[in-house]
Amino acid sequence: MTTRNTKFPLPPGSLGLPLVGETISFLTDNNFAEKREKKYGKIYKSHIFGTPTIFLAGAEANKFLFSNENKYFTATWPKSTRILLGPDSLAVQQGSVHQQRRRLLAQAFQPRALANYTPTMETMTASYLEKWAEIGTLTWYPEIRDYTFDIASRLFMGSDGGSQTKLASLFEEWVKGLFSIPLSLPWTRFGKALRCRQKLLQHIEKIILQRQQEEHFGEDALEILLQAKDEDDNGLPLDELKDQILLLLFAGHETLTSAIASFCLLISQHQDVVTRLREEQKQFSPIEPLSIESLKQMTYLEQVLKEVLRFTPPVGGGFRQVIQDCEFGRYSIPKG
Structure with missing residues (x-):
């Protein structure tokens, strides 16, 4: 990674070991970013997931990044995340395809749709509150994880009691591999997650095919997605629908669990x-x-x-690829 046509140097930091860089520390050390911010400041370089990487932190850095989306930066994910989310997932789509699909999926989150979800969410919340009152003493995070997974699986797939089924353990194992070294060996975290993804997709496909046979799809997000049409009046193909449902489960469950647990604390x-x-x-x-x-x-x-x-943001950070040389905080951020 070298600078070109700039008077500013690369940010301070370490690229770590050959090939693996600092990936292992990034995945295993919960204080990875905090330690480096103390040592180098809010801009520093590293090498994770096989790629030289610059970390930016703070309000000004985020403003700079988001205001230059698709000019200096484009959304990306580590290889493990891209594979496990799936090629048809909104999270890995780019350009016009991403914009079209985002508009299509947004139909499931319009005010009218949200109003239809509210009774289901209220009923399930009341049930959990009664359960927690009876327990008396509990550990928040695992309880909230079950609660949000039940709501997500009900609203996004029409499945009841998801947290008490095999689906929940498959989902948990899949999530563990999202940010991992992409070695698809049977005993690796990524390899296990890959197998869980296939089983999750099989389960989702079964639900979709069953719902497509029904005259009334149901009062949930899956109903809306099954009926949604793009600009060419085409619905979502089955493979893409499965990837999008899996993404919604992840987005509507993991971050929400973290946020509610932080709220309680x-x-x-x-x-x-x-x-x-x-x-x-x-x-x-x-x-x-x-x-x-x-x-x-x-x-x-x-x-x-x-x-x-x-x-306490539920998401610790995001990934972008640098598509054009730029500068921030008197440091160079080179393309690539």
Whole structure:
């Protein structure tokens, strides 16, 4: 990795060992970024997943990156992630195809669709709250993981009790391989995840084919996706539909679990916030169904949730490929 036509140097940092770089440390050390930020600052170089990489952190860096999307940067993922998400997944599509598919999938998240999901989410939430009240003492993260997986599998596939089925263990093993060294040997994390992906897709395909035989698809996101049409009046082909459902399960489950767990932890440390949250909730009838309109009136709750996301983001970072030489913070960021 060399600089060209620039007066600025590469950021400080280490490229690590030959070939593997710092990949092993990146995957095994939870404090990988924190240690390097203390040593080098918020811009530093490394070498992970077989590619020389520059890390950028902070509000200004994110603003620079997002405001130059498709000019200096394009979205990308490590090889392991691309393979396990699938070639037809929205996350790995680019350009006009990505834009078309994003508009199509967005139909499942329009206000009218969200309003239809609300009763299901409310019923399932009440059931879990009763369960947690009976337990009395619990560990939040695994309980919330089951809760969000049940909701995601119900809304995205129409499957009930997903957390208590083989599907949940397959999904958990698949997630573990998303960011891994892409060696498809039977005993590697990636190899295990690859096998789980095939089993997950078989399960999703069975559900899709069954739903396509029904006159009424159901009140969930899968119904909308089964009926969605692109600009040429074409529906999603089966292989792509499977990849998109798998992506929705991941996006609607993993990050949500992390965010809710952080919310529970942080408000438990700030009793004054809990008091204000409870006062706001007293304005709403506990026996009336939840609605989009009532949610909009929970302004303090929304502020707290946004502060939780700012303070402890459920996603630690994202990947971009540099498609044109650029500079930031008096450092060179070369193409590639």
